[in-house]
Amino acid sequence: MHASIRRVYWWLIAPAVLLMLVFYIYPLFQVLWISVTDPVPGFGNYRELIERPLIHRIWLTTLRICVVTTVITVAAGYAVAYAMAQVGERQRTWMMFCVLLTFWLSVLIRAFAWVMLLRTEGIVNSGLQELGLISEPLRLVRNEFGVVVGMVHFMLPLAVLPIYSNMTGIDTRLISAARGLGASPIGAFLNVYLPLSKPGLISATILVFVFSLGFFITPALLGGGKVVMISEYIQVSFEETLRWGQATMLASTLLFSVLLSLALVARFVDLKKVFGAR
Amino acid sequence: MSLVKTLYEKDLYPEIEDAGHSDFARDCVEIASERLAKGQIDRRTFMTALAALGALPAGLTLGGRSAGAAAKEVVIVNWGGPAVEAYAKAFGVPFEKATGVKVVIDGTGPLGSKIKAMVDAKAVTWDVCDTGTGTTLVLQKQGVLEKIDYSIVDKAKMQDIFAYEYGVPNYMFSFILAYNKTKVPSAPTGWKDFWDLAKFPGNRTMRKQPNGMLEACMMAAGRDPKSVYPIDIDVAVGKLKEIKDNVIAWGSGSQSQELFRTGEVVMGNIWHTRANLLSQETNGDVTWTWQDGIVTAGMWNVPKGNPAGTETAMKFIASSQDPEQQLVLFDAMGNGPANPAAAAKVPADKKHIDPGQPENLALQVLQNGPWYEEDSGVRNLTNDELSREKWLDTLSS
Numbered sequence: 001m002h003a004s005i006r007r008v009y010w011w012l013i014a015p016a017v018l019l020m021l022v023f024y025i026y027p028l029f030q031v032l033w034i035s036v037t038d039p040v041p042g043f044g045n046y047r048e049l050i051e052r053p054l055i056h057r058i059w060l061t062t063l064r065i066c067v068v069t070t071v072i073t074v075a076a077g078y079a080v081a082y083a084m085a086q087v088g089e090r091q092r093t094w095m096m097f098c099v100l101l102t103f104w105l106s107v108l109i110r111a112f113a114w115v116m117l118l119r120t121e122g123i124v125n126s127g128l129q130e131l132g133l134i135s136e137p138l139r140l141v142r143n144e145f146g147v148v149v150g151m152v153h154f155m156l157p158l159a160v161l162p163i164y165s166n167m168t169g170i171d172t173r174l175i176s177a178a179r180g181l182g183a184s185p186i187g188a189f190l191n192v193y194l195p196l197s198k199p200g201l202i203s204a205t206i207l208v209f210v211f212s213l214g215f216f217i218t219p220a221l222l223g224g225g226k227v228v229m230i231s232e233y234i235q236v237s238f239e240e241t242l243r244w245g246q247a248t249m250l251a252s253t254l255l256f257s258v259l260l261s262l263a264l265v266a267r268f269v270d271l272k273k274v275f276g277a278r
Numbered sequence: 279m280s281l282v283k284t285l286y287e288k289d290l291y292p293e294i295e296d297a298g299h300s301d302f303a304r305d306c307v308e309i310a311s312e313r314l315a316k317g318q319i320d321r322r323t324f325m326t327a328l329a330a331l332g333a334l335p336a337g338l339t340l341g342g343r344s345a346g347a348a349a350k351e352v353v354i355v356n357w358g359g360p361a362v363e364a365y366a367k368a369f370g371v372p373f374e375k376a377t378g379v380k381v382v383i384d385g386t387g388p389l390g391s392k393i394k395a396m397v398d399a400k401a402v403t404w405d406v407c408d409t410g411t412g413t414t415l416v417l418q419k420q421g422v423l424e425k426i427d428y429s430i431v432d433k434a435k436m437q438d439i440f441a442y443e444y445g446v447p448n449y450m451f452s453f454i455l456a457y458n459k460t461k462v463p464s465a466p467t468g469w470k471d472f473w474d475l476a477k478f479p480g481n482r483t484m485r486k487q488p489n490g491m492l493e494a495c496m497m498a499a500g501r502d503p504k505s506v507y508p509i510d511i512d513v514a515v516g517k518l519k520e521i522k523d524n525v526i527a528w529g530s531g532s533q534s535q536e537l538f539r540t541g542e543v544v545m546g547n548i549w550h551t552r553a554n555l556l557s558q559e560t561n562g563d564v565t566w567t568w569q570d571g572i573v574t575a576g577m578w579n580v581p582k583g584n585p586a587g588t589e590t591a592m593k594f595i596a597s598s599q600d601p602e603q604q605l606v607l608f609d610a611m612g613n614g615p616a617n618p619a620a621a622a623k624v625p626a627d628k629k630h631i632d633p634g635q636p637e638n639l640a641l642q643v644l645q646n647g648p649w650y651e652e653d654s655g656v657r658n659l660t661n662d663e664l665s666r667e668k669w670l671d672t673l674s675s
């Protein structure tokens with residue numbers, strides 16, 4: 001009885017699995033295949049990963065930006081989520097609306113909005129100059145700083161939502177109990193609340209980091225052509241220089257690094273629990 | 279192995295176009311679309327093209343399509359939008375009249391990667407593609423193009439230097455020094471001024487790709503405009519390094535225009551068509567000089583194994599060399615005629631935006647494609663490939 005129901009389940013998901021195999025897994029293998037066959041069979045493309053300073057630089061830039069973005073986004077997202085978990089129903093609705101509003105805007109529009117705000121003649125610079133705080137306009141955009149600002153802004157909802165949903169499940173009476181037993185407010189937060197919100201923190205970190213790795217539009221626009229991340233170089237190799245071997249090698253490496261970081265995290269936490277599969 | 283249906287991120291996210299890099303040919307289409315939006319070109323003309331596109335997603339058929347009759351039509355691929363109508367009018371109608379071969383203009387965009395994918399998969403549906411010198415050089419190294427048959431195509435109807443082994447110029451355009459008059463103390467007169475941060479403070483914009491930039495670097499380094507080639511790549515990227523902190527790089531033509539609009543740059547090495555638009559919208563505040571400009575060309579390519587056969591494709595290209603046809607395109611989209619014989623026929627009020635006018639040409643350098651093809655002596659890369667790497671490396675360091 002039990003086994004036959006399981007078989008029915010398999011049949012039910014079969015179309016989806018088939019679809020994934022044909023339109024996702026197969027092309028993915030094509031990508032891997034090209035990375036070891038174009039222009040000549042072998043691991044020549046992967047050797048470039050070790051040998052070419054340009055690729056080192058691009059990888060380092062990518063990792064640096066991803067780490068900085070993730071740390072800032074998760075910290076800020078935690079603060080927002082914490083506030084949302086504490087305030088009343090009305091404020092919460094408004095806060096949620098504001099978080100989601102940016103989520104729905106096109107990434108292009110958001111990038112251009114940051115350019116308008118942060119450029120040399122933009123509101124921020126002219127405001128600071130009016131106030132006499134700076135004499136020369138600051139370079140706030142078309143560099144790595146601008147890229148991080150834009151990416152943090154883009155990623156924030158991805159951090160707020162999982163942390164918030166985790167926080168709503170925390171029993172606040174535990175904090176009261178800790179306080180009643182003599183813990184200071186900070187002590188109660190650090191020893192009770194923070195550990196309980198860890199699953200939300202971890203899933204937010206993974207989400208933001210993995211998304212950041214493949215970022216393309218924001219760095220291309222806010223970086224002023226000088227902040228080249230892996231995905232932009234994949235596009236250049238694939239579409240401009242037609243070095244598909246190199247492009248697919250970079251894409252595969254990107255995929256492997258995502259899998260690797262997930263595997264690392266999985267050693268310490270139960271990923272199924274983090275992503276709500278259990 | 280083909281990637282035809284799997285890897286087109288752009289199909290899914292068309293907005294990526296704006297963030298990426300673009301060819302001049304595609305940029306002309308963007309410009310024409312903008313002109314239409316501002317009411318500068320005839321709405322009806324544009325709507326006809328759109329209607330045709332809607333009815334026939336593959337392109338605009340001038341005559342009825344006859345089933346099964348191969349080589350009775352020739353498919354020309356360009357970047358779509360108003361270019362479909364403009365190319366049909368300029369090149370399609372005359373060719374069809376002369377030969378009876380139907381001309382289909384396909385506006386889906388001849389991306390280098392698509393051409394390679396088609397040829398690799400032996401499923402070529404395009405006969406003649408509207409690309410640039412950069413794409414031509416990359417594609418020819420991949421071995422996916424047909425050699426140009428110069429017994430059919432007339433070498434006398436183009437600047438010698440643009441007669442590529444695998445590409446024919448279909449129009450000309452220039453990389454020029456554009457500047458904002460209100461933000462510089464005096465008019466810059468060449469690339470040396472472009473590099474003079476003390477005399478002309480402020481940010482500049484240069485292209486993300488080295489094509490058209492290396493030449494400016496060499497002139498800034500003191501090389502005589504007449505002997506810019508062979509370019510010393512290390513000297514050129516060294517010049518970029520000097521002013522890199524003040525350079526914002528542009529990927530697409532619209533980006534280069536945007537940077538002037540937002541006031542982020544005071545000068546730039548950009549396409550003359552974009553400089554002309556900026557000049558119009560700022561009432562001449564932004565202007566440009568032809569001095570030390572770098573003239574290059576849009577290219578016709580024929581993919582290997584094209585359906586209509588090489589000969590038909592070559593005949594189409596030969597037909598498009600007619601100065602009258604090129605003037606029609608110049609009028610519709612601003613692409614400077616490639617045939618020197620057309621220069622004299624350009625109306626007087628438009629001579630100042632035509633890079634091919636003798637007085638403008640005299641000030642400029644003709645881009646030397648063959649140099650880009652040559653072996654660089656490093657890792658089997660051509661000068662084109664090596665300079666792309668070093669340029670990006672320097673920009674991003």
